[in-house]
Amino acid sequence: MVDVLSTRLQEVYAKWETRTDVPREAEESFSRLSLDGLRRVGTQSQRKRLQIREQARKIRANSLIKIKETELLVPAPSNAPTISFKCCTTCTPGSRDSFASIAAQQLQSSGRNLLLVEPGPSLVSKIFKHLSFVYNVKKFDYPRVTHTVLNDERLRDAIHLTAAKAVEEDGVPEREALQDAESRAKQILKMMESSMSDMLLRITAWVLYKLLPFFIKSLVVQQSQIEMLKKADRTGVPLVIVPLHRSHLDYIVITFFMFVNNIRSSLIAAGDNLRIPLFGRILNGLGAYYIKRRIDPVLGKKDILYRATLQTYVMESLRAGHNLEFFIEGGRTRTGKPCLPKAGILSIIVEAYLDGTIEDALVVPAAVNYERLVDGNFIREQLGQPKQMETFGNAIRAIWSTIRGNYGIVKVNMCEPFSLKEMVRFIDIQLAKQGSVAKPVEKPLKNTMSTSSLFGTDVMDDEHKQLVESLGRHVVYDAANASPIMSTNLVAFILLNKYRDGCTMDELVDIFNSLRQELEAAGKDLAFCGESLDIINHALTILGPGLVKQQRQEVMRKMVDQTTRKEFVTAITPISILPNVVELAYYSNGVICHYVMDSIVVSALYATLKTEINDPRAIAENDLTVFHNSLSEKARALCDILKYEFIFTQPCQDLEDTIANAIQRLVHSGIIRTCEENLLEEEQWSRRFAKTFDDSSDEEAAVVYASKKIKYKLNLEPESSGRMEFLHTVLRPLIDTYTFSAFTLRKIVGRSLTERDLVQEIFVEIKTNLDRGIVNYGESLSVDTIRNAVKTFEKWNVLECHPQEKTKIYYLKDEYDNDTAANAVFESIDTFKWTRTIN
Incomplete structure (x- = not known):
């Protein structure tokens, strides 16, 4: 299966790599060039290919020298799972492998480009393959729920409550107030509800087949994930797709993915800022239901009628059998890192299960990533300027600019669906074990709506809030872990954190290979394959000269026979000044989550040793040591500082264990060394004794006692020191x-x-x-x-x-x-x- 994946991905890479050799602008200008002009273009293209080949030759030569001078390492066997992103064994063991069919296992390693369509057997299907394919996609019914929403008891109660407030506060006659409330509820629902159309889905799919190849090279999904989601959809249980949000293209891509694979398309929660002329109607017909960006017009004063209408609409849509999709982060990430979950829509779905509206739902964390962000960048907003509102003119300009651009590949990852019922039951058990839920500190002036339901904290107890928050954090953690790492992400991460002052192509290839192997060994999804030099050149082309500068420099290289020879090398330097560095950091942050715990421990190590780490005497005596409990305590303190930046663990995991695992990784990499000789004989015995037992309270006590006495020594050898600085x-x-x-x-x-x-x-x-x-x-x-x-x-x-x-x-x-x-x-x-x- 690994060989099949390698072959297939290399074919995909070859297809879009060959298309990036000559920029689109050059292709469009061929017809306007003279014969001499064409010759010049051809000569320049040939010269560039020769330069790349020469770079590859030098790097291979250097690699051969390293191979000869280093020990032979036996590669570890691959432990790649059948499905790349399985659900949690602790929280949802019953859901694990439930949708892993034999066919999915066999197709695990094959990536599929959704933009490619196999023509049918008939002549018409060969000539009009996209039209024929779209016409034959399975048809689904998408029932409207207007009537059931307006007659729901929950909404009727909210209408009467709103009318009663109007009578009390504004002195409006009761009958008139009731009519106004009913009229407003109908208007809210009219502006909110989706008008999903099967015909519009088919037309849009055909348009996307024609339009997407203009600016992206491929839209890749693992075939195993497609089969997994199709099997889940056939259960009849509503799917709740919960992707991370990077671009306005996210919901288009996921809807397209589901439609062309005969999976029922989802109703999608969208901000009402997207209700713009023409495009708003199109999105509404593709499944979007619009939610106000600010539900309550005044902070601290809840719009009960709007909240009730939204809650009833979502619950009735689930009851009617619709699949749902919403972006749990609320809006698009402005930094490239996953954002903490917003609990609004998720709390409604949990409530729909708890009150029996639905028997269960299958939650599917998802992630979409782009080699180059289609929406442009968020520099203006990160530098304090107000967000530009979406308008018809801005949308037209954005589409025109996008079509003319080169955005590389897009990769979609779907995690294994898990049962909402099973997850809720597990969290309930955990909360019950913890006893009474800690009450928040009374703060009469503080706004606490961030983790409240749409109805507000007055009807949602602390245990329910913790349940929804734990579920949301689990989903974001899983989706972030499944997020594809693009070539641009890894190159930007290396340049900003390792070679901020610039490096040669040889140096960049070396560290790229090293991190590539680390991430592959950790089971991360690298959305690229092939020779590292080719991948790096492609990434640098996508990033462009505005973010990364490339220069050919002349250097004098010392040879083995002590002579010197003039050579030309490619120097690569990130643009680390404002505002460019903000955009480059966006791409870099696509990798940061995978190194954050190691960086936390290294930063804690520096903080613990701050009085000694720059002491020449301590360095000379090689006596920089730290106890495990001190290092762990500092790491926990830093996690508390950055708790709104990252989700460090799944809610079912213990942060202390995660920190201990990160410390062990530093020991394994040689950054720190365990000083076993500092343990007393009894303590060493207790550690050996603890390892011989499982599930024992004595074991836990022995390990905790011994770990407090474990001491680590800092390794200041150049290689370890360089790795430590990189992580810091x-x-x-x-x-x-x-x-x-x-x-x-x-x-x-x-x-x-x-x-x-x-x-x-x-x-x-x-x-x-x-x-x-x-x-x-x-x-x-x-x-x-x-x-x-x-x-x-x-x-x-x-x-x-x-x-x-x-x-x-x-x-x-x-x-x-x-x-x-x-x-x-x-x-x-x-x-x-x-x-x-x-x-």
């Missing part, structure tokens, strides 16, 4: 943002600011220090990260939030409203900025 750099931009966000707290002592003004004040502080050279990373200037830092301080009870009409007012709590306390918060984060200055 991964989180430094984020730590810098949080550090200077905390520093700004001292400037608001005795003051209150709106959310916008507070974010702007922090932004100016970081920008000032960036200009002074105190902040070293341009991507630290990120509005989304600043807002997450503000959330962290609010969660720590450092900041108080007071909702006021359409904004929020922030001020320091009484115990932190002084310079000493504010400075203590700053120092608790600043300790993780510590870095090495002595090589």
